[in-house]
Amino acid sequence: MALEVNNICFSYPGSPVTAVERVSMKIEKGERVAIIGQNGAGKSTTAKILNNIYQPTGGTVLVDGVDTKGKTTAQIASHVGYVFQNPNDQIFNDDVVKEIEYVLRYWKLPEEEIVRRRDEVLDITGIRPFMSTHPFDIPLPIRKFLTIAVVLATDPDYVILDEPTAGQDNWGRKQLQTVMEYLQNKGKAIITISHDMEFVAENFERVIVMAHKNVIADGDRRDIFYRQEILSDAKVKPPVSTHIAQELHLERRVLNLEELVAALLQGDA
Amino acid sequence: MSVCIEFENVSYAYPLTKKAAVKQVSFQLETGKCYGIIGPNASGKTTICNLMRGLCPNFYNGTLKGKVIVCGKPMTEWDEAEISVRIGYVFQDPFAQVSGIKETVFEEIGMGLENLGVEQEEMMRRIVEIAKEVQVDHLLQKHPLALSGGQCQRVAFASVLALNSDIIVIDEPTSQLDPEGTEDVFEIISRLKAKGKTVIIAEHKVDLLAEYCDEMLVMADGRLLAKGETRAVLADPALEENGVQIPQVVQLANALAKAGKPLGAIPVNEKETMELLEQWRGGRDDGAGSK
């Protein structure tokens, strides 16, 4: 069971330049993968192809072995969910509950199933206190959790989170952890596009680096963040802790603050 | 140093809300300094910015208690047109700040000057000058709606800076930008600082804020938790207890201190951290050598 793209190409309608060129990647169910790279490297385009929002102009997309060619985005949506970067692009109902239940009702699920799913995602995303608030009166960072709830309710096997930590404070980051643990426990794959390297290093074992409209590296986070030629090519910086460790030429490869502190103190012994 | 903005026991609640967004806040800001406002979401950062500019309560209504004084004059006595020139305000969403009615960046930047009735020659001179300063001179002929988020935010800065305000209030200017756009914004902020403007920024990216700001105001649940020199404020353990995000390098210093091996000082950027760490390791080596 995997989400797979082979040699996909894409250019936006009316644009002479391609947005991605012969990109290939395979994401297994249950994996946590982060796609990193500069703006314009093709991250969002690739992600939108994974979700069939865009149909590639070349190459194939396989969802659990089934070619998405000729399928509509809506048909793929129950397998691959996409949480947009800007929640305002995704919300259109005037009520939180209606927003979450919208697709479930459209799919004509049984009433008890709708209620069960709705209650579950309200708790997981922590937006229950905002249940009776108009979606556009909810603060923007929390509104993002509403769009996460909407996607979780459709129960996809692969969940794409576009810049989930943007504008989030400590509360939001913790809530995001809860969401990801929940998905992990259900055996779902989580794919994120992020500029937040602390978040990536902390939560995603596998990191895919994109630059020049293509994948330039794909591997374990501890490897990737120590391959400086790749990072500088993609114009991304490693997490602060990793960078400090690299500057100090620490032997141990560190990804976060705890590891850095441990490495520093161990050197002390 | 002269005081340019003063809050005297200010409490404010938005209309139709029971809970005050800002509670009994008092502080003074000095001319020419760069201030960072940090704190969790909904802790009152944006409201503080709105209060400084008089948008609370003049635009949003709601109930205000206490006094906001700008340049020695209470907010209630300021005229909306006057204050809009005295205090420049850059907002969070880069795209929402574009007027939508101008077809080139050149004209977009000029809009504020048109509103002030500035003569054409003078207007053109100032647009070109500002555009160079915030590095949008290569975008002058572009349509404002065809810009990337970072470019758009820079144009928003240019449009506001064209009015030549002494005080610039900036509300989460980078929350919707990528790292490149974020760096651009902070680059502009450091230029403003160099020009002697008073800058007030509410921001999430504490790592960058710590690097640029002279002083910090920390908000938590509508109250002013701490205010003072950046280093001193960030070292305050109350910040972490109240869920306020603090810079990675400060967290590092705190963790080392907790382990009984303090770094000696609180660093505010990576460079300082490296220097302190080198010393820290050197001290450790010396210690090991003398044993």
Next chain:
Amino acid sequence: MTNQEFIESFRKYQKKGNWWCDFHPLAKLVFCLSLGFMSMIVFKWQVGLGIFLLASVIAVFTPVTKKYFTTLGIMFLLGCVLTVGVRIYVHLGDPGPVAFYLFGKPVPIAAIISCLDLIFMIEGFLGIFMMFFLTTEMRDLCYCLEQIGLSSTATFMVLSTFACIGSIKEKLNTVRESQRARGIETEGNLVVKVKSVLPVLFPVIIGSMTGIEDKTLAMSARAFATPGKHSALRKIEPARPLEKVIAGGALVCCIAGIVLFKMWL
């Protein structure tokens, strides 16, 4: 164009290089309004046709020829089918000189004339106005209106409204993309499309309304509230005597036409 050239271009009057496109916006407005209303009030096919032909001739000499004729062509066809159908059905079998027989019933000449009147009234009116909107930039018109005393708030609102229509379309596309991503079909036959658009149309429009608050704030940060006359970066050449004469002529023509046809004929 280099930046220097671009900036220099603001020192001169804004020109498109086409005599009609560069026609003074206000004079053009007077010209078109006069003829448009004349077509509407006189309601005679000869007058409508004349104005329509005049608009078409002007359009031929501008860069918007193609757009003008395709849009007008579609309207003409729709208008014809509808008006001719309805009128002829209503007048079927009326007394008077007969033009021809349809399904064995007489179609009177008067009915045909009345059809022509309606068609060319609409065509004249639409033609002249379309030609106006296709060849005039709203911001130029607003600038001129501001010059003769319209408040800058009013012109800003007019311009924003036009800009808003474009943004609604864009927003609608994004929301539809997100609908698809959520598992709602938006592609397919007309029923599927309409069904997917209807529930989001209203919230999207409301959403654009809330954007107005942000815009108001952003404009207040640009000193929009400053009293006194605003200056302008773009300059429009004042109306030349010939342009004034043409506009005035159209106005006189309109009044004369209305008096002539309504009072005497």
